[in-house]
Amino acid sequence: MLNTLFQAKTPQMLGLDIGTRYVKALLLEKKGEQLHVNAMACEPILGDAFAEREIKDFDAVSNAIRKIKHNLKLKVKDVAVAVSGAAALTKVVQMPSGQTDLELEGQIELEADSLIPYPLEDVYLDFEVLGVNNSDSEKNDILLSVAHKNIVDSRITLLRELEFEPKVMDMEGYALGNSLVQFISGEPEKIHCCFCVGASQLQLTVIQGNRVIYSKEFPFGVDKLISDLCLLHGLDKITAAKQLHSNELPESWKFDTYPQFLGNLQQHINRALQLYQNASNAPLPEQLLLCGGASAIEGLVDDLSSDLGKSIKLFNPLDSMILSEDIKSSSLFGSQFAIAAGLAIRSLDPCHI
DSSP states (O other), rough: OHHHHOOOOOOOEEEEEEEESEEEEEEEEETTEEEEEEEEEEEOOOOEEETTEEOOOHHHHHHHHHHHHHHOOOOOEEEEEOOOSSTEEEEEEEETTTTOOOHHHHHHHHHHHOOSSGGGGGEEEEEEEEOOOOOOOTTEEEEEEEEEHHHHHHHHHHHHHHHHHHEEEEEEEHHHHHHHHHHHOOOOTEEEEEEOSSSSSSEEEETTTTTTEEEEEEEEEEEHHHHHHHHHHHHOOHHHHHHHTTTSSSSTTHHHHHHHHHHOOOOOOOHHHHHHHHOOOOOOOOOEEEEEEGGGGGTTTHHHHHTTTSSEEEGGGGGGGEEEEHHHTTTOOOOHHHHHHHHHHHOOOOGGG
């Protein structure tokens, strides 16, 4: 009791997942060993505000975040956000162990200069020592992260204009990985493959134990399905998205638009798994995890499982948390908050701030 009483409390930090169609926010608090969800919200971004994950319509994104801030009435200023896309790259490289931070930084810059398609002065670069390499004990695995300054600075400017202070700038694949590490139980060496299918991007993240061992993005998402629904059923994008997730679409959509989307999604998942297997030489797990906006589509999990011949389980990080009554009664779908949860959990681990 005394240890808890005098323990310094870690400042809360809002996990803010800025997608191309929605902004999702999650605020967590740890009480003892139990995680509580203090706030949770999702707001649509109107119009086409992004071009390949880069913000083009700042007002549209700003309005969505402003609505979240107003609805949640938060006093928390610190936020964790993530970037993804072609202008955000990660790679695990091997470096000799025993180097000082300054020596390691110099080696990392030389390595980055040969790996990235941009001048070093145009990017932000960071690295983290993951541990000793499995094949060579005299080398460490180093996670190298690079993001173009444009996509980072635009988010920082946007958030500060809304009186938020960005404390963590993560990579989406690793935010998802952090969520998986925190909220998936199982044997330490067991491999978990999770597909996050959003509006415009399919993200495959693979973890083993407490570490991300593979992460890759693919330009495919629910946007294509929404566009087809609008074309065939005379709907606008907002209405089509709402009816899709609330299961209120005309019955014919399961025959005129859904099969093509399901087939395309299956092909992308198979291709992603093949690329992962080629890169890792590891056997594929018997069960796959699914999260993101597509996971809310009724029947998708069962249909994918049948077509792929694999067990598929929804990954909902909120399953192990205590939700307030107003969140329990809301229509928000927990599997859509996997990346937001991975960002929000950063505030509970001081070494990541």
